[in-house]
Amino acid sequence: MKITVVGTGYVGLVTGTCFAETGNEVTCVDIDANKVQKLSSGQITIYEPGLEKLFERNLKEERLTFTTSLEEGIKDAEVIFLALPTPPGADGAADLSFVLNVADQLGQLLTDYKVIVDKSTVPVGTAEKVTAAIAKNSKAPFDVVSNPEFLREGVAVDDFMKPDRVVIGTESERARKVMAELYAPFVRQGNPVIFMDEKSAELTKYAANSFLATKISFMNEIAILCEKLGADVDMVRRGIGSDDRIGKRFLFPGIGYGGSCFPKDVQALVKSSQDAQYDFRILNAVMDVNEQQKLFLLPKIKSYFKDDLQGKHFALWGLAFKPNTDDIREAPALYIIDALVAAGATVTVFDPEAMPNVRQLIGDKVTYAEHQYTCLENADALIIATEWSVFRTPDFHKISASLKNQAIFDGRNLFETHRMKELGYHYESVGRTAVLS
Numbered sequence: 214m215k216i217t218v219v220g221t222g223y224v225g226l227v228t229g230t231c232f233a234e235t236g237n238e239v240t241c242v243d244i245d246a247n248k249v250q251k252l253s254s255g256q257i258t259i260y261e262p263g264l265e266k267l268f269e270r271n272l273k274e275e276r277l278t279f280t281t282s283l284e285e286g287i288k289d290a291e292v293i294f295l296a297l298p299t300p301p302g303a304d305g306a307a308d309l310s311f312v313l314n315v316a317d318q319l320g321q322l323l324t325d326y327k328v329i330v331d332k333s334t335v336p337v338g339t340a341e342k343v344t345a346a347i348a349k350n351s352k353a354p355f356d357v358v359s360n361p362e363f364l365r366e367g368v369a370v371d372d373f374m375k376p377d378r379v380v381i382g383t384e385s386e387r388a389r390k391v392m393a394e395l396y397a398p399f400v401r402q403g404n405p406v407i408f409m410d411e412k413s414a415e416l417t418k419y420a421a422n423s424f425l426a427t428k429i430s431f432m433n434e435i436a437i438l439c440e441k442l443g444a445d446v447d448m449v450r451r452g453i454g455s456d457d458r459i460g461k462r463f464l465f466p467g468i469g470y471g472g473s474c475f476p477k478d479v480q481a482l483v484k485s486s487q488d489a490q491y492d493f494r495i496l497n498a499v500m501d502v503n504e505q506q507k508l509f510l511l512p513k514i515k516s517y518f519k520d521d522l523q524g525k526h527f528a529l530w531g532l533a534f535k536p537n538t539d540d541i542r543e544a545p546a547l548y549i550i551d552a553l554v555a556a557g558a559t560v561t562v563f564d565p566e567a568m569p570n571v572r573q574l575i576g577d578k579v580t581y582a583e584h585q586y587t588c589l590e591n592a593d594a595l596i597i598a599t600e601w602s603v604f605r606t607p608d609f610h611k612i613s614a615s616l617k618n619q620a621i622f623d624g625r626n627l628f629e630t631h632r633m634k635e636l637g638y639h640y641e642s643v644g645r646t647a648v649l650s
């Protein structure tokens with residue numbers, strides 16, 4: 214099938230590459246000429262494990278091409294995916310201007326039947342708005358389908374190629390057939406394509422992200438309670454997670470959820486609810502808890518240094534909002550850096566992938582280490598903000614030799630508390646017995 218993907222960010226690039234991998238001819242369109250130039254010349258623009266190999270193969274075999282021209286890009290396409298940004302507007306609602314601008318242009322360009330697919334995360338009612346924006350100018354027939362994307366950064370290729378489910382919102386029989394054919398290779402293992410109406414598909418995406426964010430904030434509050442009552446959140450997590458009705462996943466407490474999706478999507482659902490005259494109380498609490506959680510380690514750090522961080526120097530491991538990505542959008546590490554610097558401290562950071570993005574965002578607000586161990590030189594304490602695998606089994610001798618104080622503040626619960634006690638650290642984590650020196 215001939216497919217166009219408009220927008221070559223995370224979702225667009227993974228969508229385009231994976232559809233090419235299953236034999237489709239894919240043209241990707243982006244207004245960012247620099248990005249298109251890089252991608253056309255074989256340079257991948259995001260860090261996503263496993264994607265580069267597929268990208269290179271499909272580029273070489275000419276199933277994947279890139280252009281800045283929407284007109285040229287959609288000429289022969291049967292299906293056009295919109296993988297455009299939907300950032301939060303000033304009031305928290307999803308900003309639909311990128312999607313509606315492209316819809317507007319499509320109306321002027323369509324010459325024959327095409328299926329236009331909203332892959333972006335968009336509020337209920339967007340398919341109707343996109344339909345109206347296209348119909349205003351178009352003389353050609355078309356259908357608008359809602360097909361939200363559930364991939365996670367870091368495991369995006371697997372999530373796309375072997376999805377738990379594919380949600381397709383359309384009431385058009387013609388569009389339904391096209392979409393079923395397109396997704397057939399991905400759901401052969403037995404996972405379902407769930408067809409529904411457009412509005413339900415749009416809400417399914419927000420409900421999924423908001424439910425997962427709720428699970429995380431819930432566990433973060435259980436962790437706080439564990440510390441107050443002397444329980445261990447690792448035990449509680451394992452205790453409840455083995456109940457199938459609860460499930461083992463997304464129960465890890467930490468320093469809050471970040472990334473480009475949960476924070477903005479929970480906020481957007483709250484806003485949609487307000488617009489529908491409903492106060493979504495649970496989600497307001499989920500957001501509140503998450504805001505506090507990002508700075509969960511700060512009182513512990515302050516207390517260790519007797520409320521005086523002026524002139525202290527910290528090593529910070531982990532900048533990305535989670536491991537296996539270079540994405541730093543809403544990363545808790547950035548909030549910790551701000552708070553430490555505001556209190557008069559200095560920070561040296563290390564992250565396996567995200568340092569160029571951080572450097573671009575905050576420049577010399579921090580210093581950047583070449584290596585996780587050189588990061589520790591002259592530091593008064595180590596803070597861990599992202600659970601990269603390389604941080605899980607560090608050389609504790611090297612850590613001890615470099616740190617001025619044997620103090621580790623771990624926002625991701627990487628180490629066993631009894632081990633840290635044996636090693637003689639002042640070790641504080643989230644929801645577990647602190648090992649205090």
Ligand SMILES: NC(=O)c1ccc[n+]([C@@H]2O[C@H](COP(=O)([O-])OP(=O)(O)OC[C@H]3O[C@@H](n4cnc5c(N)ncnc54)[C@H](O)[C@@H]3O)[C@@H](O)[C@H]2O)c1
Pocket residue numbers: 219220221222223224225242243244245248296297298299311314315332333334335362363364365366473474
């Ligand atoms: N990132 C994720 O993990 C993820 C997962 C599922 C869903 N989503 C949703 O998918 C959508 C896209 O997210 P993303 O992270 O890929 O965004 P992104 O910001 O990484 O990429 C968006 C791309 O669209 C391009 N663009 C902007 N205007 C354009 C135009 N008029 N024509 C062509 N290209 C244009 C930008 O240059 C950019 O390359 C959002 O709605 C997001 O919520 C994201």
Ligand SMILES: O=c1ccn([C@@H]2O[C@H](COP(=O)(O)OP(=O)(O)O[C@H]3O[C@H](CO)[C@@H](O)[C@H](O)[C@H]3O)[C@@H](O)[C@H]2O)c(=O)[nH]1
Pocket residue numbers: 334362363364365366367422425429462463464465466467468469470471472473474475478534535
């Ligand atoms: O038990 C957990 C699991 C996750 N997180 C945090 O939650 C955030 C989001 O993690 P994750 O969901 O793995 O990353 P994303 O790539 O943002 O993926 C989410 O957002 C995407 C965009 O909408 C959806 O497509 C995915 O299904 C959804 O999982 C990160 O900060 C994690 O550190 C926790 O704190 N505890």
